[in-house]
Amino acid sequence: MVINTQSPRVLERRKLLVQLMLASHPDSCLVCDKGNQCQLRKLGTEMGIGLVTLQRIPQLVAIEEANPFIERDLSKCILCAKCIRADQELVVEGAIDYIGRGFSAKPATLNDMPLEQSECTFCGTCVAHCPTGALMEKERAYHGTATKTVDTVCPFCGCGCILHLEVKDNQIVRAKPGESPVNHGTLCARGSYGYDFIQSPERLTAPLVKVDGEFQEASWEEAISRVAAEFKRLKQEHGADSLAVLGSSKCTNEENYLLQRLARVTLGTNNIDNGSRLYSSASRVGLGQSIGFPGTTNSLEELEKSEVIMVIGANPVISAPAVGYAIKRAARYNSAKLLLVDVRPTKLNPFANIWLKPRVGTDVVLLNGLARVIIEERLFDEEFVARKTDNFDELSQSLKPYTLEQVEKVTGVPGQDVQRAARTLAGAEWASIVYGNGITQNVNGVDSVMALANLAMLTGNIERRGGGIFALQRENNAQGASDMGSLPDFLPGYQSLDDGQARSDFEKRWGNNLPSKAGLSAMEMMEQAQAGKLKGMLIVGENPAASFPRPSLIRKALSSLEFLVAADMFLTETAKLADVVLPSASFAEKDGTFTNFEGRTQPVRKAIEPVGSCRPDWKIILQLSKEMGQSMPYSSLHEVMNEIEELLPFYQRPASADLEKEDVDWAELESDSVRTRRLYKGPFPSGFGRLSPAEYAPPTEPSGNGYPLTLLSGSVLHHFGSGTRSLRSSRLKEFSPSSWLEISRDDAKNLGLGDGDPVRVASPVGELTTTVRVANSLPSGLLFMPISFPDSPASELFDIKLDPRSKAPSLKSCAVRLERIKP
Amino acid sequence: MTRTKKVTKATLKKIDTIIGNYQGQRWGLIPLLHDVQQAVGYIPPESIPSIASGLGLFPSQVQGVISFYTQFYTEPRGKNIVRVCRGTACHVRGGKTILKLVKQELGLEEGETSPDMEYTLETVACIGVCALAPNIVINQETHGNLNPKKVARLFEGKRKK
Numbered sequence: 001m002v003i004n005t006q007s008p009r010v011l012e013r014r015k016l017l018v019q020l021m022l023a024s025h026p027d028s029c030l031v032c033d034k035g036n037q038c039q040l041r042k043l044g045t046e047m048g049i050g051l052v053t054l055q056r057i058p059q060l061v062a063i064e065e066a067n068p069f070i071e072r073d074l075s076k077c078i079l080c081a082k083c084i085r086a087d088q089e090l091v092v093e094g095a096i097d098y099i100g101r102g103f104s105a106k107p108a109t110l111n112d113m114p115l116e117q118s119e120c121t122f123c124g125t126c127v128a129h130c131p132t133g134a135l136m137e138k139e140r141a142y143h144g145t146a147t148k149t150v151d152t153v154c155p156f157c158g159c160g161c162i163l164h165l166e167v168k169d170n171q172i173v174r175a176k177p178g179e180s181p182v183n184h185g186t187l188c189a190r191g192s193y194g195y196d197f198i199q200s201p202e203r204l205t206a207p208l209v210k211v212d213g214e215f216q217e218a219s220w221e222e223a224i225s226r227v228a229a230e231f232k233r234l235k236q237e238h239g240a241d242s243l244a245v246l247g248s249s250k251c252t253n254e255e256n257y258l259l260q261r262l263a264r265v266t267l268g269t270n271n272i273d274n275g276s277r278l279y280s281s282a283s284r285v286g287l288g289q290s291i292g293f294p295g296t297t298n299s300l301e302e303l304e305k306s307e308v309i310m311v312i313g314a315n316p317v318i319s320a321p322a323v324g325y326a327i328k329r330a331a332r333y334n335s336a337k338l339l340l341v342d343v344r345p346t347k348l349n350p351f352a353n354i355w356l357k358p359r360v361g362t363d364v365v366l367l368n369g370l371a372r373v374i375i376e377e378r379l380f381d382e383e384f385v386a387r388k389t390d391n392f393d394e395l396s397q398s399l400k401p402y403t404l405e406q407v408e409k410v411t412g413v414p415g416q417d418v419q420r421a422a423r424t425l426a427g428a429e430w431a432s433i434v435y436g437n438g439i440t441q442n443v444n445g446v447d448s449v450m451a452l453a454n455l456a457m458l459t460g461n462i463e464r465r466g467g468g469i470f471a472l473q474r475e476n477n478a479q480g481a482s483d484m485g486s487l488p489d490f491l492p493g494y495q496s497l498d499d500g501q502a503r504s505d506f507e508k509r510w511g512n513n514l515p516s517k518a519g520l521s522a523m524e525m526m527e528q529a530q531a532g533k534l535k536g537m538l539i540v541g542e543n544p545a546a547s548f549p550r551p552s553l554i555r556k557a558l559s560s561l562e563f564l565v566a567a568d569m570f571l572t573e574t575a576k577l578a579d580v581v582l583p584s585a586s587f588a589e590k591d592g593t594f595t596n597f598e599g600r601t602q603p604v605r606k607a608i609e610p611v612g613s614c615r616p617d618w619k620i621i622l623q624l625s626k627e628m629g630q631s632m633p634y635s636s637l638h639e640v641m642n643e644i645e646e647l648l649p650f651y652q653r654p655a656s657a658d659l660e661k662e663d664v665d666w667a668e669l670e671s672d673s674v675r676t677r678r679l680y681k682g683p684f685p686s687g688f689g690r691l692s693p694a695e696y697a698p699p700t701e702p703s704g705n706g707y708p709l710t711l712l713s714g715s716v717l718h719h720f721g722s723g724t725r726s727l728r729s730s731r732l733k734e735f736s737p738s739s740w741l742e743i744s745r746d747d748a749k750n751l752g753l754g755d756g757d758p759v760r761v762a763s764p765v766g767e768l769t770t771t772v773r774v775a776n777s778l779p780s781g782l783l784f785m786p787i788s789f790p791d792s793p794a795s796e797l798f799d800i801k802l803d804p805r806s807k808a809p810s811l812k813s814c815a816v817r818l819e820r821i822k823p
Numbered sequence: 824m825t826r827t828k829k830v831t832k833a834t835l836k837k838i839d840t841i842i843g844n845y846q847g848q849r850w851g852l853i854p855l856l857h858d859v860q861q862a863v864g865y866i867p868p869e870s871i872p873s874i875a876s877g878l879g880l881f882p883s884q885v886q887g888v889i890s891f892y893t894q895f896y897t898e899p900r901g902k903n904i905v906r907v908c909r910g911t912a913c914h915v916r917g918g919k920t921i922l923k924l925v926k927q928e929l930g931l932e933e934g935e936t937s938p939d940m941e942y943t944l945e946t947v948a949c950i951g952v953c954a955l956a957p958n959i960v961i962n963q964e965t966h967g968n969l970n971p972k973k974v975a976r977l978f979e980g981k982r983k984k
Contacts, residue, residue: 095883097881097883098890098891100890108883332879
């Protein structure tokens with residue numbers, strides 16, 4: 001069949017239709033923000049429509065939006081429904097649909113309320129898809145038409161969405177969603193509107209050196225030579241292990257690789273770690289032991305095709321929005337069954353088929369209960385278990401005590417629900433398990449992860465396309481930073497320090513002996529600093545004084561160092577304590593690669609020149625190493641990536657060996673580009689998966705004892721991490737300026753609290769003040785507090801008790817009491 | 824959507840039972856809305872979120888469907904529905920004046936319902952009995968060949984105003 005779209009008759013009709021649209025469209029093209037990108041204008045131009053001769057029908061609609069992100073001007077709406085489809089089919093939020101019909105039809109929220117009073121999350125996807133100026137970005141810092149565009153990777157969460165940055169006059173004009181298998185033309189509020197921290201007036205523009213307790217601007221040469229001299233002195237006087245380096249899960253792979261080389265070769269210590277220690281080390285340890293690969297096993301596209309999706313200890317709608325969108329799409333449009341395990345209802349609840357609410361900290365028991373049902377009822381994939389895993393007998397032996405009655409007693413989840421969930425999970429051809437910080441940051445984190453891996457292996461969901469384990473990462477390059485060996489006990493690519501062969505490979509390559517003793521992990525560095533054993537530290541792109549537990553203690557520890565260097569974009573809580581502060585370039589000002597939570601390695605591209613005299617961290621590292629007498633032989637980032645590919649088993653290009661496999665992804669091989677490369681290639685690098693018994697350790701500080709409430713901490717949609725960047729993004733800050741505490745209706749009533757009332761929250765170790773928000777959905781006895789506001793840091797309430805295996809503190813829940821502050 | 828009366832708990836419960844009959848069935852939206860309207864007389868906007876979640880739709884979608892069809896109402900309606908014809912034939916024969924008179928009689932504007940829930944005043948485009956124009960329809964009954972006197976008689980005694 002031939003469909004003619006350009007015949008004279010068709011063109012005539014189309015022309016009339018466009019003329020009719022223009023007749024009811026305001027003549028504001030000259031000042032319209034969509035400008036040259038307006039598709040209505042483009043169509044009009046293409047068809048040679050000049051002045052519209054039809055009678056004009058002016059649409060007089062007032063623009064009334066109080067939010068700082070989106071401006072709706074419905075007089076420019078052409079009723080194409082792209083915003084509605086973006087909302088319902090891509091991000092699956094359902095905030096808008098048509099209301100009315102005929103002339104009065106328009107896209108509207110429920111009850112035609114303003115966006116800020118609706119379900120809208122301000123993800124900006126509709127704005128990007130709107131062909132005219134009906135939906136526009138509001139309150140931009142810089143207006144202008146882009147002169148160039150750059151595709152790069154979003155610097156916030158671990159999803160790794162492609163950002164399409166529009167640039168003019170060395171400023172970012174706009175961020176739009178790029179097309180990629182991760183985000184499919186969607187973004188979240190952080191990605192769409194959070195980029196303006198780059199242009200924040202608080203950006204550091206020159207190196208700062210502390211003289212008599214005051215910061216003074218210095219030249220790069222002065223600052224670097226001061227750092228080099230101090231580090232050399234400390235190394236000489238106290239040995240290499242008196243120095244430590246904290247790398248960043250926000251820096252590129254190349255930077256982390258160089259940073260660990262700096263620590264291991266130039267400084268000569270394994271005291272190197274990165275910020276993801278706090279939230280993903282349980283994953284690393286647990287998955288490493290079970291499936292032999294410390295990360296996600298499948299791609300987001302495969303997640304979307306799963307028949308059953310289990311989400312546990314994660315609120316992907318907030319912590320990893322692209323994953324949240326994929327899960328919602330799967331549930332609504334692919335009829336995937338959603339099995340939700342969370343004590344707090346989330347925005348996924350309307351999509352869930354089964355919702356289990358285990359008591360805080362009892363996930364292991366529930367997961368073991370599920371595994372027991374699956375084994376008991378022989379629902380497991382016998383062939384897979386027999387051929388690809390070992391330790392089955394030991395596992396089933398260890399599950400004996402986890403009867404339905406016992407599980408119900410400990411977790412509070414009714415036995416029949418456990419049974420139903422187990423059958424659902426095991427009954428699917430493809431089932432996926434998505435977990436996040438609710439698992440990894442909780443007590444028993446490592447055991448919970450292993451219990452999840454057991455479930456995936458028992459149901460045979462490791463090697464299948466469409467089924468697997470999805471370990472969400474909080475930050476953009478958490479996976480990459482660890483892959484690159486910014487870890488105290490692993491060389492790049494998780495090659496053990498004890499592995500003589502691996503060590504000698506690196507020693508040969510770097511021409512130096514490597515320290516063999518495992519170094520200090522992030523929290524141990526703070527302990528040693530406090531004890532006076534650690535003398536000097538280099539912190540790149542991390543803000544432990546705000547993001548680590550007990551910031552007040554961390555600040556004390558960092559202050560007791562003899563010499564602290566911070567490389568950051570802002571004068572953060574940590575940088576304020578430093579002796580030298582080196583101004584770093586932002587993500588938009590440098591090249592490199594980020595590895596997202598899936599293991600997809602994607603290129604970060606420079607869009608603008610660094611602000612002031614800022615330099616990308618990799619240049620800082622190279623210069624510092626040179627100044628210390630160990631110049632690293634790289635002339636470009638490309639050379640660094642080549643070395644990474646050569647030495648890291650995971651990062652190797654698809655090799656010829658892959659060609660022998662049956663299901664070779666030809667597109668991937670042919671393009672051979674970094675962008676499409678994924679790290680996990682097939683099941684069990686070691687050949688088999690290990691079913692590992694997971695043990696439950698009851699919480700040591702049960703509620704009661706004067707601390708009757710349980711506080712959960714977590715992230716919120718319009719901020720990120722400890723807020724270093726998001727609180728400096730003017731629009732995000734305006735929308736959500738300060739912290740709050742969510743409290744259940746019952747508890748609020750008992751304590752006589754209402755919205756906006758100030759309260760003091762106290763735990764056995766710390767206290768803070770904030771204001772109350774009553775949340776209908778929260779069960780009584782639970783409180784929730786966002787972690788993104790350093791002014792009232794939720795992390796102050798958590799005790800520093802390290803899990804012996806992951807060396808990470810439990811940061812998800814603690815017992816607290818609440819006091820009303822009398823006005 | 825201004826409301827005069829708040830919807831009662833009993834009504835919402837009645838609606839929940841109806842939703843239960845269509846649980847998870849997206850195709851059932853329009854029959855469900857009819858059922859609700861039959862049982863309650865209108866579709867309370869408060870019930871939109873629960874209708875949506877029962878069927879696996881978004882509240883905005885449900886609102887979209889309700890607002891698209893003129894026979895779905897989101898406000899309570901009177902016991903008697905008065906429809907004044909505004910079709911061409913009626914207009915030519917003075918339909919506009921008839922509407923004005925009915926408005927005066929009932930003390931209502933188009934689309935309004937009297938506070939005592941007795942009358943709802945609406946207009947229609949044509950009711951198909953142009954030969955008898957001008958017409959009005961009260962509930963199921965058509966009244967034709969109207970003049971001011973007849974209009975006054977129609978509502979005599981029925982309105983205490």
